[in-house]
Amino acid sequence: MARGTGGGDVTGRVLTAGLPSAAVQVLRSRYDVVELPGGPDRDGFLAEHAETVTAAVTTSVSGLDATLMARLPTLGAVINIGVGYDAIDVGYATEHGIVVSNTPDVVTDCVADTAVGLLIDTLRRVPAADRFVRDGLWPRQPQFPPATKVSGRRVGILGLGRIGAAIATRLTAFGCPITYHSRSPVPDVPYTYAESPLALARAVEVLVVAVSGGAGTENLVDRAVIEALGPQGYLINVARGSVVDEQALIDLLSGGGLAGAGLDVYADEPHVPEALRKSDNVVLLPHIGSATTETRTAMLELALRNLDSYLTDGSLLTPVPETAGGHQK
Secondary structure (H helix, E strand, O other): OOOOOOOOOOOOEEEEEOOOHHHHHHHHOOOOEEEOOOOOHHHHHHHHHHHHEEEEEEEOOOOEOHHHHHOOOOOOEEEEEOOOOOOEOHHHHHHOOOEEEOOOOOOHHHHHHHHHHHHHHHHHOHHHHHHHHHOOOOOOOOOOOOOOOOOOOOEEEEOOOHHHHHHHHHHHOOOOOEEEEOOOOOOOOOOEEOOOHHHHHHHOOEEEEOOOOOHHHOOOEOHHHHHHHOOOOEEEEOOOHHHEOHHHHHHHHHOOOOOEEEEOOOOEOOEOOHHHHOOOOEEEOOOOOOOOHHHHHHHHHHHHHHHHHHHHHOOEOOEOHHHOOOOEO
16 A cells, blocks of 8 residues: 555554544444554564554544654554644654644634633632632631732733634633734734734733644743743643743742743643642643543544545545645545
């Protein structure tokens, strides 16, 4: 089989990498599936199965690196369950004729909902108020300390793509003036454009990070950007941990240079720095932006449609831009 040929029947075995057991079961019911093991068993597994794998199904967290793809000589497609695909070496895939798909659109609403919920939780200190009641402090201290108002707050959105635009729509209902930065101005939107992430941070009170991950956005939110938010500013990140300089964020949170942060993503997941875990002015989520039953089901269904399409005629329904040429229906 030729890699990513975009025509003719494509047959073969499907490799799963890092999928939840329920998803693996669904795939096994429809395809000839082998599940990639971890640790010392991997070499033996690859020696037995590598030359039979036609397509791989993975997630935004697990991904597929160049080393693994290089050991799969008949691999033609990587089907990603998730909108972000920075954990997949798309550069290697492109060079070797391997097509890659993701699951855009279906995650937009839930990630946007998570961003707004995280923003409210952070500014209004909802988790701290919950602990205040659970720890029995209310009878001894009748008034929980006041928090920060959300409505009317100046909000900056870094990345006005599908998710960023959905966040902006939701926050507009709160009366929040929206400023944004993207690679270029987005036509026909009622929001103010900032020329850079730094200019954006200087103009707002809350910065919501919604850009794609990958080398092009690594540490895009650096120390200077975080400092520009100021001691009364807040940072919300539902994008990728790599986009934010995590150590700079910790330093500014602990030193009073930033009022608070709400984080769903981290630099080295699932390992969250102790300094963040112990900070009272940070709300932490375990990367659950799209984690609803409805959205996860829709993500899997779209991934399966991509896999069906590839195994039928070599095309993908939602190829990522880097590998889209000639392989999209």
